[in-house]
Amino acid sequence: MNWLTSYVRPKISALVNRKDMPDNLWQKCGSCSQMIYQKELELNLNVCPHCDHHLRMPITARLEMLFDGGEYQCIELPQPAVDPLKFKDKKKYTDRLKEYQAKTSEKDAIKVAHGKIDGRMVVVAAFNFAFMGGSMGMAVGEGILAAAKLAVVQEAPLVTIPASGGARMQEGILSLMQMPRSIIAVDLVREAGLPYIVILTDPTTGGVTASFAMLGDIALAEPGAIIGFAGARVIKETIREELPEGFQRSEYLWDHGMVDMVVPRKQLKKKLGDLLDLLMSKKPKASVLQLADKSEPAELPPITKA
Amino acid sequence: MSSLHILDFERPVVELESKIHELRRLSDSEDFNIADEVTKLQAKIDKQLKSAYTNLTAWQKTQIARHPDRPHSQDFINGLIDDFMPLAGDRAYAEDHALVGGIGRFRGQSVIAMGQEKGRDMASRMKHNFGMTRPEGYRKAIRLMEMADRFGLPVLTFVDTAGAYPGVGAEERGQAEAIARSIQTCLNLQVPMISTVIGEGGSGGAIAIAAANHVVMLEHAVYSVISPEGCASILWRDGEYNVDAANALKITAQDLQSLKVIDDIVEEPLGGAHRHPTQTIAALGDTIEKSLISLSGLGKTELKAHRREKFSAMGQEGLVG
Ligand SMILES: [Zn+2]
Numbered sequence: 001m002n003w004l005t006s007y008v009r010p011k012i013s014a015l016v017n018r019k020d021m022p023d024n025l026w027q028k029c030g031s032c033s034q035m036i037y038q039k040e041l042e043l044n045l046n047v048c049p050h051c052d053h054h055l056r057m058p059i060t061a062r063l064e065m066l067f068d069g070g071e072y073q074c075i076e077l078p079q080p081a082v083d084p085l086k087f088k089d090k091k092k093y094t095d096r097l098k099e100y101q102a103k104t105s106e107k108d109a110i111k112v113a114h115g116k117i118d119g120r121m122v123v124v125a126a127f128n129f130a131f132m133g134g135s136m137g138m139a140v141g142e143g144i145l146a147a148a149k150l151a152v153v154q155e156a157p158l159v160t161i162p163a164s165g166g167a168r169m170q171e172g173i174l175s176l177m178q179m180p181r182s183i184i185a186v187d188l189v190r191e192a193g194l195p196y197i198v199i200l201t202d203p204t205t206g207g208v209t210a211s212f213a214m215l216g217d218i219a220l221a222e223p224g225a226i227i228g229f230a231g232a233r234v235i236k237e238t239i240r241e242e243l244p245e246g247f248q249r250s251e252y253l254w255d256h257g258m259v260d261m262v263v264p265r266k267q268l269k270k271k272l273g274d275l276l277d278l279l280m281s282k283k284p285k286a287s288v289l290q291l292a293d294k295s296e297p298a299e300l301p302p303i304t305k306a
Numbered sequence: 307m308s309s310l311h312i313l314d315f316e317r318p319v320v321e322l323e324s325k326i327h328e329l330r331r332l333s334d335s336e337d338f339n340i341a342d343e344v345t346k347l348q349a350k351i352d353k354q355l356k357s358a359y360t361n362l363t364a365w366q367k368t369q370i371a372r373h374p375d376r377p378h379s380q381d382f383i384n385g386l387i388d389d390f391m392p393l394a395g396d397r398a399y400a401e402d403h404a405l406v407g408g409i410g411r412f413r414g415q416s417v418i419a420m421g422q423e424k425g426r427d428m429a430s431r432m433k434h435n436f437g438m439t440r441p442e443g444y445r446k447a448i449r450l451m452e453m454a455d456r457f458g459l460p461v462l463t464f465v466d467t468a469g470a471y472p473g474v475g476a477e478e479r480g481q482a483e484a485i486a487r488s489i490q491t492c493l494n495l496q497v498p499m500i501s502t503v504i505g506e507g508g509s510g511g512a513i514a515i516a517a518a519n520h521v522v523m524l525e526h527a528v529y530s531v532i533s534p535e536g537c538a539s540i541l542w543r544d545g546e547y548n549v550d551a552a553n554a555l556k557i558t559a560q561d562l563q564s565l566k567v568i569d570d571i572v573e574e575p576l577g578g579a580h581r582h583p584t585q586t587i588a589a590l591g592d593t594i595e596k597s598l599i600s601l602s603g604l605g606k607t608e609l610k611a612h613r614r615e616k617f618s619a620m621g622q623e624g625l626v627g
Contacts, residue, residue: 138621
């Protein structure tokens with residue numbers, strides 16, 4: 001029995017047995033085009049059972065997957081300024097916000113959760129791609145900053161999980177200013193000597209990539225995720241050439257030295273736990289303490305002069 | 307001033323100017339006094355310019371900000387930095403001419419100065435990649451800023467870019483990481499940093515060198531998370547809505563000052579910086595000098611704390627709008 005069978009499966013079956021199951025019981029895999037039974041997909045952490053393609057994962061399922069026993073607490077985020085630009089395209093920004101708030105039952109595109117991973121307190125700031133494409137505006141910046149401050153107070157590592165199309169255009173320059181703001185958050189954690197780990201998921205692009213998301217002490221990426229600064233279409237229009245095979249995918253970034261590891265979703269929790277253990281529990285555990293046994297000081301070899 | 311680049315709302319002015327030109331030419335060959343006539347025409351020109359330039363839309367300002375005759379970063383460096391020595395390269399891959407920088411003296415004080423350079427003619431525009439920086443440019447910026455930090459030199463940056471370069475190589479070499487690291491370097495400097503948006507402040511490519519203690523904009527410069535054209539094509543699904551997008555995005559110096567994103571606006575002479583580059587450059591120099599003096603009371607850690615406080619407040623309830 002591992003964490004997957006013991007914790008996640010019961011959680012997920014509780015989830016899928018609910019009466020409010022959507023009518024749409026089948027989903028088509030974006031990669032192999034096979035139809036997947038929704039229940040099976042959820043049990044498989046939104047990874048296609050036929051081809052291993054990693055589909056996007058709902059934010060709550062992702063948090064449940066990462067935290068021990070699927071248990072975590074979300075913190076209430078301070079309310080940032082709402083629509084100071086009074087932005088309106090074909091629709092008012094405030095109306096758009098309300099729509100997404102109704103659709104997702106969330107206030108904005110970020111959740112800050114804390115709980116235990118491998119028995120260790122960890123703060124996670126995760127993006128909700130379903131909320132306006134996970135775009136980063138003031139509320140998201142506020143979330144990242146709050147997550148960093150919480151990590152510092154709890155002396156816990158910070159993990160961010162971006163899933164974002166980039167800046168929240170409707171907040172104009174103030175969305176751009178979340179780039180430095182989120183980097184300040186990273187620096188707070190760094191200055192406290194705490195690890196900051198990023199899990200890059202599909203997609204991580206634009207101003208999100210060009211700020212906190214590329215500054216992890218360690219960067220993990222999910223297989224096949226789109227990660228980049230400029231959009232593929234814009235690049236194609238600029239250079240008027242075909243883009244290379246696999247361009248801006250996790251594996252391509254790994255090849256170019258931009259991420260440390262490409263980690264299949266089923267291994268994420270373990271990898272994350274192991275990394276945090278290595279970074280946070282630097283001394284050997286009691287059972288293997290012989291190394292540092294003080295009763296028998298290891299004798300240093302005499303220094304020989306040449 | 308004669309230019310091949312005439313904006314629509316400048317046309318009446320250009321017509322009057324060509325009349326003056328014609329009068330001068332006639333007065334050279336035939337002996338009659340044109341002084342009165344020229345004075346009258348000049349007054350008309352001033353009136354025209356005033357009316358055109360007092361009510362510029364955000365889209366018109368975007369056009370002025372992109373005007374090819376506007377003074378560019380290299381012009382500000384030439385005009386404001388004495389004994390300037392250009393420094394080159396990121397020590398890892400290449401020298402990126404899209405971002406020019408070096409060391410010199412600003413009104414006597416040693417400084418590091420840098421900015422995106424768009425280039426003037428076709429050849430120099432190609433050389434400077436139209437001011438669109440690649441990762442090497444940001445890594446050079448980081449290198450220069452870190453050097454400034456070690457030697458206690460103030461950092462002056464001039465922002466003028468449509469954005470970071472969207473290319474395959476740029477992505478492969480970590481455009482996003484380079485921008486992120488450059489912003490991080492700005493934020494952690496323990497020397498005064500003053501950034502000025504002199505033309506176009508294009509998104510991540512701009513903020514990469516503009517997380518400064520004081521952020522200044524020229525009167526007709528623009529600064530935005532996305533170009534009006536890009537925004538129009540995404541949100542309106544139609545590039546024809548540039549004007550609406552420019553308005554909605556609040557990209558003018560005046561809007562950004564009221565949103566407390568920038569600290570100061572440098573007035574441009576009537577008719578814009580492209581008509582009077584020398585005056586504009588001098589005016590910005592005065593503002594930078596004032597800024598440096600106002601920051602001179604802050605110690606190393608205070609300078610960093612000042613920047614951190616300023617940028618972490620952007621978006622907090624009650625501090626915006
Ligand atoms: Zn599949």
